[in-house]
Amino acid sequence: MNFSELFKLSSQLCKFSPDGKYLASCVQYRLVVRDASSLQILQLYTCVDQIQHVEWSADSLFLLCAMYKRGLVQVWSLEQPEWHCSIDEGSAGLVASRWSPDGRHILNTTEFHLRMTVWSLCTKSVSYIKYPKACQQGPPLSPAGVSFSQDGRYLALAERRDCKDYVSIFVCSDWQLLRHFDTGTQDLAGIEWAPNGCVLAVWDTCLEYKVLLYSLDGRLLAAYCAYEWSLGVKAAAWSPSSQFLAVGSYDGKVRVLNHVTWKVLAELGHPAAVGDSRVVVYKEAEKSPRGSLGRPACPPPRATESRYEVAEVPVSLQTLKPAADRANPKIGIGALAFSADSCFLATRNDNVPNAVWVWDVRKLRLFVVLEQLGPVRAFQWDPQQPRLAICTGGSKVYLWSPAGCVSVQVPGEGDFQVLSLCWHSNGDSLALLGKDHFCLCFLETEDGGGSTLGPLGSLT
Missing domain, CATH: 2.40.128 (Lipocalin)
Incomplete structure (x- = not known):
């Protein structure tokens, strides 16, 4: 086991490229791309402001840098370092930015979640999706209300309109709406595709224990509720095989659901x-x-x-x-x-x-x-x-x-x-x-x- 030297970093923004060849890290407004093995600097890019989010395209050819305070996204190319692209959301603002699976479209969510904008790097066309929902769960600046299927064919998007929750499923090749359905949740907190892309899990606010499983065509396959008191679902995760859905709850237990009947296989308690x-x-x-005669070692360990x-x-x-x-x-x-x-x-x-x-x-x-x-x-x-x-x-x-x-x-x-x-x-x-x-x-x-x-x- 060997360790490299320490390198400067801002906001823990450091990511390996999907192909494993590169390592991108951010130092305030600078984006540094290194060889993942030798750590030699390959490219150095300068953004207009401090970077708040960085993400590789799926083919490892482009890097997205989001500056939410400015409502701006800058895109850099590894193959053509002199090329770059800027996307300015203007007065609409910006709270989240991410790649689509094809690595040629960028999805920006505006302030107050008024809309999601889909920008094409190839045709420079723009598409708009209304009513994206600001979900409670998910990592910072990456809404849990957006989930792409692992094969990159479909986008599931949580929506909120007329005080009701919906899910829309889009085809990523042309961003056309495939399905749109009401989830019946009180305050939808997260959605996640199974790795095989056949089932979409939807879970409700922590105040309402509800886990819903939907097929690709929008049919409700199963609904699960462990109990009807106090706080409910806190976290959920699919197994890579898509055979199990683990649901973590506020009662300190994990329920493991199976993919055949969607019944609970086991309740895993966490006693003290x-x-x-x-x-x-x-x-x-x-x-x-280490020391001698009961005296501490000198100098003391770091x-x-x-x-x-x-x-x-x-x-x-x-x-x-x-x-x-x-x-x-x-x-x-x-x-x-x-x-x-x-x-x-x-x-x-x-x-x-x-x-x-x-x-x-x-x-x-x-x-x-x-x-x-x-x-x-x-x-x-x-x-x-x-x-x-x-x-x-x-x-x-x-x-x-x-x-x-x-x-x-x-x-x-x-x-x-x-x-x-x-x-x-x-x-x-x-x-x-x-x-x-x-x-x-x-x-x-x-x-x-x-x-x-x-x-x-x-x-x-």
Whole structure:
């Protein structure tokens, strides 16, 4: 396992290209494109203002940079660095911008979600879609009310008109409306296509527990409600195989629905105490600094070293008492993700903030719990194999696989804190993102004779 030097970064804007050849990062108004392997700078572009969003086109030939404060999008070409395109939404403003799957159209959402504008880079034509809904769930500046099918053929868009929720399905080749239907939701919070593009999941506001499954032609296939009290759905995720839909709820449980009957296969609880002897609980523990005669080492380490220890069950996990008088209480399943092979599901219960739960989907039972010293900020699966990367806002990165887990200190000067992370598409490297810097962590494969995870989380 090797680490690159630290590079400057703004707003954690750092993304690998879909083909894996390049790495784009933003430093205020500058866009830097590097070779993903050597990290040599290939192109340097200058935008008119600070970049707030960056995104690769699907073919890795173009880069979109959005400056929401100015209502402006600039597009850059890797093949023709002298070419660029500017899209100005003017007085309509701009709150979100993204590529269409063909990499030749840009979808801009105006302020107050008055409309969505589809700009063509090829014909310079413009299309307008009215009433896009501002959904509650989804990453910042990327509305959860927009979902493209994985094959790029269809766009599902949540709409709000006449105080009612609708979904419109468009054909991406010509942006013609294919289906339009009323969802019957109280306040639609998110939509997501299954990876196979056959089913669209729609879920309601957290105040109304409702998950709806629609076919491509707009038929309601199933409706699911786990309970009718208090807060409802907090997160949802499809398995890559499209066989399972995992629904995370405010009651601290994940319901796994199957794709045949849309009934619940399992309810996965997240209690504060783990008593199942079949479950391995890894606890992060601080290492004592090396020294002599009880004196601390000199000079002191830049950051406290740690390692994982296997705890004996039953194990009590650290819990957080949520503030009942505040919005968005720290309770329930706030994050969940399937591994690339659909064999594992990772979850985080927000009122047990230091723990990551890993479930065996094949046996529908808890497999591993990882308890960190600090609250878990982000986790993400390797795109190629069941290997999970975790960060907690400290100077370490954590990796788990069925073979074991490891805590790794990120080297470098200063106090570099890992706030987020993203995998390279081939799983050989990992971008670690901090507040003002980023670095790459290179993980060699077993075939290359590099670092692999040993059974107790040691580097071998």
